[in-house]
Amino acid sequence: MAAERTVTLRPADRPLVRPALWWEVWALYRLHRVCFPQQSYGLGRFLGYLCNPRAVLLVSGTPGDLRGYCIVDTSVTLAPPEAVAEIISLGVRPPDRRQGLGRALLQAALAWAGRQGLAETWLQVAVSNHGAEQLYQEAGFERRDRLAAYYLSGEDAWLMRRCNTAAEREFGDVV
Numbered sequence: 253m254a255a256e257r258t259v260t261l262r263p264a265d266r267p268l269v270r271p272a273l274w275w276e277v278w279a280l281y282r283l284h285r286v287c288f289p290q291q292s293y294g295l296g297r298f299l300g301y302l303c304n305p306r307a308v309l310l311v312s313g314t315p316g317d318l319r320g321y322c323i324v325d326t327s328v329t330l331a332p333p334e335a336v337a338e339i340i341s342l343g344v345r346p347p348d349r350r351q352g353l354g355r356a357l358l359q360a361a362l363a364w365a366g367r368q369g370l371a372e373t374w375l376q377v378a379v380s381n382h383g384a385e386q387l388y389q390e391a392g393f394e395r396r397d398r399l400a401a402y403y404l405s406g407e408d409a410w411l412m413r414r415c416n417t418a419a420e421r422e423f424g425d426v427v
């Protein structure tokens with residue numbers, strides 16, 4: 253008798269989120285610059301995450317037409333000695349905002365982090381970025397500390413953290 257297999261289906265209304273392909277690095281970099289025109293990472297940083305087995309770069313959209321991305325890294329030491337996942341960057345291109353894409357990317361990132369067996373996910377968000385903070389709070393993040401002059405602009409950031417749920421740790425999600 254064939255072994256029973258359980259398949260979790262992505263709800264039809266949830267955007268497809270998938271790991272980026274290495275040759276999408278330039279498109280990713282360009283999308284990132286659109287999302288963060290004032291303070292962008294260099295191309296090398298994206299290459300670094302794509303090559304880092306302890307990080308994942310998730311995207312939504314087709315290879316020639318990326319709509320959003322999220323980088324998660326588990327090689328950071330934000331809370332030593334505990335290993336935590338960190339949301340490094342999340343961005344959705346302006347015409348595609350407020351359609352649930354940021355939420356879908358974040359959920360996929362949290363599921364991936366949970367599946368790595370990590371208990372918590374952390375991130376930093378500019379104190380003036382109320383929209384993003386709202387998205388993070390809705391996903392269960394809470395403010396932990398205020399980081400003075402965290403950004404090059406001199407702006408403070410909220411350090412936020414969230415416990416990955418037992419279900420995420422056990423099952424992860426469809427990515």
Ligand SMILES: CC(C)(COP(=O)(O)OP(=O)(O)OC[C@H]1O[C@@H](n2cnc3c(N)ncnc32)[C@H](O)[C@@H]1OP(=O)(O)O)[C@@H](O)C(=O)NCCC(=O)NCCS
Nearest residue numbers: 287342343344349350351352353354355377383384386387
């Ligand atoms: C923040 C960002 C990723 C959100 O992406 P998005 O696809 O628009 O987010 P969603 O449509 O999934 O929004 C989910 C929820 O987050 C909150 N939210 C998102 N953007 C918001 C905004 N501009 N103002 C208020 N609330 C907002 C809302 O609660 C929203 O739910 P609702 O639309 O049902 O009200 C996007 O605005 C972006 O790329 N901004 C520039 C880069 C950035 O600031 N990244 C985060 C840095 S830490």
